[in-house]
Amino acid sequence: MILSGYIHNNEHWLSRLDGRVKLVVTLIILVMVLSYKGLAFHLLVTSICLFLFIQMKIPWRVFLLRFSEPALIVLVILFLKIFFSSGEGLFSVDIMGIRITAYREGLAEGVSIANRIIAAISIMAVMVFSTPFAELLAALSWLRIPKAFIEILMYAYRYIFVLIEDAGVIYDAQKNRLGYTALNRRFSSFGILVGSLILKAFEHSQNITVAMVQRGYDGDIPLFDQKPFNLSEVVVSFLFVLSMGVVWVI
Amino acid sequence: MEVLRKVGMRDSIIKIILVSLVYCGTVLSTDIAYAMHISEGILPFSWAAFWFILAIPFVAYGLYSLNKRSREDMSFKPLAGLMAAVVFIISCMPVPVPFAGTCSHPCGTGISGILVGPAISVVITAVALLIQAILLAHGGLSTLGADIVSMGVMGSFTGYFTFRILRAVRMNLAVAGFMAGLLADWATYLTTSVELASGIKGESAFLPLFWKVLVAFIPTQLPLGILEGAITAGMVILLYKKRPDLLIKMRVIKPGDIKMEKQGMTALIISVFMIGTILSASIPAEAAKWSGVDEAVIEKVAKEHGREAREPLINMEQGDLPLFLFLIAGAVGGFAAGYYWRSLIVEKKPLCHSEKRSDEESKISPDGRNDITHRSS
Numbered sequence: 001m002i003l004s005g006y007i008h009n010n011e012h013w014l015s016r017l018d019g020r021v022k023l024v025v026t027l028i029i030l031v032m033v034l035s036y037k038g039l040a041f042h043l044l045v046t047s048i049c050l051f052l053f054i055q056m057k058i059p060w061r062v063f064l065l066r067f068s069e070p071a072l073i074v075l076v077i078l079f080l081k082i083f084f085s086s087g088e089g090l091f092s093v094d095i096m097g098i099r100i101t102a103y104r105e106g107l108a109e110g111v112s113i114a115n116r117i118i119a120a121i122s123i124m125a126v127m128v129f130s131t132p133f134a135e136l137l138a139a140l141s142w143l144r145i146p147k148a149f150i151e152i153l154m155y156a157y158r159y160i161f162v163l164i165e166d167a168g169v170i171y172d173a174q175k176n177r178l179g180y181t182a183l184n185r186r187f188s189s190f191g192i193l194v195g196s197l198i199l200k201a202f203e204h205s206q207n208i209t210v211a212m213v214q215r216g217y218d219g220d221i222p223l224f225d226q227k228p229f230n231l232s233e234v235v236v237s238f239l240f241v242l243s244m245g246v247v248w249v250i
Numbered sequence: 251m252e253v254l255r256k257v258g259m260r261d262s263i264i265k266i267i268l269v270s271l272v273y274c275g276t277v278l279s280t281d282i283a284y285a286m287h288i289s290e291g292i293l294p295f296s297w298a299a300f301w302f303i304l305a306i307p308f309v310a311y312g313l314y315s316l317n318k319r320s321r322e323d324m325s326f327k328p329l330a331g332l333m334a335a336v337v338f339i340i341s342c343m344p345v346p347v348p349f350a351g352t353c354s355h356p357c358g359t360g361i362s363g364i365l366v367g368p369a370i371s372v373v374i375t376a377v378a379l380l381i382q383a384i385l386l387a388h389g390g391l392s393t394l395g396a397d398i399v400s401m402g403v404m405g406s407f408t409g410y411f412t413f414r415i416l417r418a419v420r421m422n423l424a425v426a427g428f429m430a431g432l433l434a435d436w437a438t439y440l441t442t443s444v445e446l447a448s449g450i451k452g453e454s455a456f457l458p459l460f461w462k463v464l465v466a467f468i469p470t471q472l473p474l475g476i477l478e479g480a481i482t483a484g485m486v487i488l489l490y491k492k493r494p495d496l497l498i499k500m501r502v503i504k505p506g507d508i509k510m511e512k513q514g515m516t517a518l519i520i521s522v523f524m525i526g527t528i529l530s531a532s533i534p535a536e537a538a539k540w541s542g543v544d545e546a547v548i549e550k551v552a553k554e555h556g557r558e559a560r561e562p563l564i565n566m567e568q569g570d571l572p573l574f575l576f577l578i579a580g581a582v583g584g585f586a587a588g589y590y591w592r593s594l595i596v597e598k599k600p601l602c603h604s605e606k607r608s609d610e611e612s613k614i615s616p617d618g619r620n621d622i623t624h625r626s627s
Binding site: 086109 | 290291292293294295296298309316317320321324325327329330331332333334335336338339340358361365373374376377378380381383384385387388390391392450453454463466477480481482483484485486487488489492493
């Protein structure tokens with residue numbers, strides 16, 4: 001599994017921008033994208049994001065990995081909307097005696113939804129590629145997301161990689177002992193793998209608690225200190241959001 | 251492959267055909283394979299906001315419960331974080347679904363619902379979904395509310411309550427785990443269908459689109475639900491065998507429940523029976539309207555040859571005869587089930603020699619004194 005998150009590129013101005021500013025701008029643009037009915041705004045957002053991807057030198061492989069799943073969803077939605085709507089027929093195809101008709105209204109709706117998905121995915125990708133996860137957590141904490149939620153998020157993010165490694169070791173051991181060879185064995189091997197992961201999770205949680213208690217843990221982790229905002233960053237971001245808002249209204 | 255080779259096709263062409271077939275199968279059922287997490291941007295703002303508003307009280311209650319539990323047990327927050335990591339990994343694992351020719355993934359929320367309770371499981375799922383949305387574009391920030399409702403709320407609560415109800419009627423761990431995993435998975439996909447259909451319906455009617463999305467889910471989700479049930483059962487049994495203390499700590503079983511539970515064929519038969527009942531109940535009413543071979547073929551041919559069908563001697567379609575028979579069947583069945591209830595549900599304790607002796611020894615004598623005491627005196 002490839003976790004295609006933050007792409008380290010300190011030279012790019014977007015990577016140096018405050019995480020809180022980026023998060024707020026992303027959320028505002030996301031709301032605009034979701035509530036816009038038309039194509040122009042979505043195309044504009046997608047084009048800006050594409051320009052930023054190229055400028056940030058995002059590797060093609062990472063880019064494709066990030067967009068492959070949404071692309072498949074876009075295809076399915078286009079297929080559903082075009083062939084399972086009603087209204088004026090666009091064209092018909094005979095496949096093995098079954099007549100399938102494409103509809104004009106369905107195509108229009110499908111393209112609109114597809115555009116919305118691509119624009120929303122792109123704006124999220126820009127934020128994720130340019131912001132380290134810890135900075136995102138700090139920004140979420142600044143947005144008054146409950147402390148317990150942030151703590152769980154931190155533990156989960158820390159231990160995903162450890163558990164993936166554990167899962168790999170268990171999987172290899174199972175394969176070496178002829179696990180996953182037949183369908184029923186596949187079921188039982190997978191069940192044991194998941195059960196073992198949960199056991200590992202229990203063990204890790206006990207160990208980490210003991211280790212933290214020895215270092216003064218009292219049930220709460222102190223969260224991030226927020227540095228003051230850079231005024232120029234805030235002003236430029238505000239102007240950008242304002243200009244996007246004008247396009248959205250038009 | 252051999253047949254195609256005999257026809258004279260080259261290996262490369264056969265491979266291309268096979269890959270195309272697999273690809274078509276995958277693309278035509280991608281909404282199944284990936285739609286558990288509704289992708290970023292699919293839902294319009296109004297629907298995205300609606301699902302967020304619906305999810306917030308559950309997450310808030312989950313956080314309240316989490317804080318309460320972590321005050322009692324300091325290791326609970328790290329445990330919840332690690333459970334979120336496990337749910338993240340489980341719901342990223344591509345599992346080949348043999349009947350659909352594609353890959354899909356289990357939810358894992360049934361498991362977490364059973365282990366940490368449904369309210370905290372909602373928080374765990376929300377965390378796993380947020381990380382997936384950020385790192386993998388699997389789901390999205392705008393669709394987080396909808397995903398929390400389908401996977402977190404529906405999956406966790408269905409899994410938890412199924413497990414609890416089945417355990418309350420003294421069903422063994424394997425069956426309860428299996429049914430919890432199965433129903434949690436299917437409940438998740440049912441909700442996802444509602445969310446997807448309402449999000450993409452546009453000007454068209456909701457119900458026809460909902461049925462189309464639901465039917466599109468069936469080829470993958472039906473077997474995957476069974477697979478998730480098997481995984482959940484396997485996981486519960488593994489924990490029971492290896493670390494029953496953890497199940498007691500997580501309040502999944504009571505200390506008194508520590509005894510060898512019968513698994514195997516009984517569990518399988520009961521599970522298959524329950525799945526059959528659920529599936530037969532879910533057959534659409536329209537299916538009943540389809541004429542059978544009697545009406546469509548035999549009666550038609552007989553009529554053509556001048557042999558009209560006569561009125562049946564006992565006409566089941568008139569009067570309350572079916573209802574009467576149903577009542578009798580219910581009374582007899584109810585009596586039998588009631589009479590043999592204990593032998594069906596309560597497991598016989600294997601009495602080993604030492605237990606038998608200790609039972610005899612601990613008998614209370616008629617004067618109220620223990621036999622041993624009585625003997626020694």
